[in-house]
Amino acid sequence: MEEKCPICHQIGEKVKNITVKHLVLDDIAEEINSEDIHYLCMNENCNIVYYNLNNESLIDKKKVKVPIWFKKDANPKYVCYCSKVTEEQIINAVIVQGAKNMKDIVNLTGAMKNGRCILNNPLGKCCGPIIVETIKKALGTIG
Ligand SMILES: [Zn+2]
Structure with a gap:
């Protein structure tokens, strides 16, 4: 099909x-x-x-009850839906607070603390890979 x-x-x-x-x-x-x-x-x-x-x-x-992060004009852009952590919060944690990796992000933002991705994430999948991508993107902007 x-x-x-x-x-x-x-x-x-x-x-x-x-x-x-x-x-x-x-x-x-x-x-x-x-x-x-x-x-x-x-x-x-x-x-x-x-x-x-x-x-x-x-x-x-x-x-749909939540904004879909990758859709145009999604607001807010959640990356971690379980803990309601946005793309902006992750980028700020990297740029302002010096986060370098997943562990820093978890500590600073509380992302991935209530893993109910099958219910909360629009794909039903863990947000981890998208957090990693967002960290890389933010690190890229500070060189
Ligand atoms: Zn379509």
């Missing part, structure tokens, strides 16, 4: 139903059943967050 977002036609990432149910508005969550297979649209410019190819249901940004 094609995994492309029906709106922007980019390939999405498969996400577990438990994650989708937890993050969408309650009335939509009620309609999700166990056979549904949801994908997260990874295109920053597309308004669709989750799509389900079995019944062609589309869940856009307005129907």
Whole structure:
């Protein structure tokens, strides 16, 4: 089966139903059943967050309880959804407080302290790799 977002036609990432149910508005969550297979649209410019190819249901940004960090105009841009740590906080920890690695970020921001990524992260995955990426990006800006 094609995994492309029906709106922007980019390939999405498969996400577990438990994650989708937890993050969408309650009335939509009620309609999700166990056979549904949801994908997260990874295109920053597309308004669709989750799509389900079995019944062609589309869940856009307005129907999701949290901003999706990589989507254009996400505010705030959470990197760690469990501890509500934003990209800005991580960048500040690196630039202002001198954090150099994951351990520093965990100590300074409290990121990754309540690992419930399967429920809280829009992909249902641990935010660790994205924290690492954000640290690298911030370190890059200070040379
Ligand atoms: Zn899309």
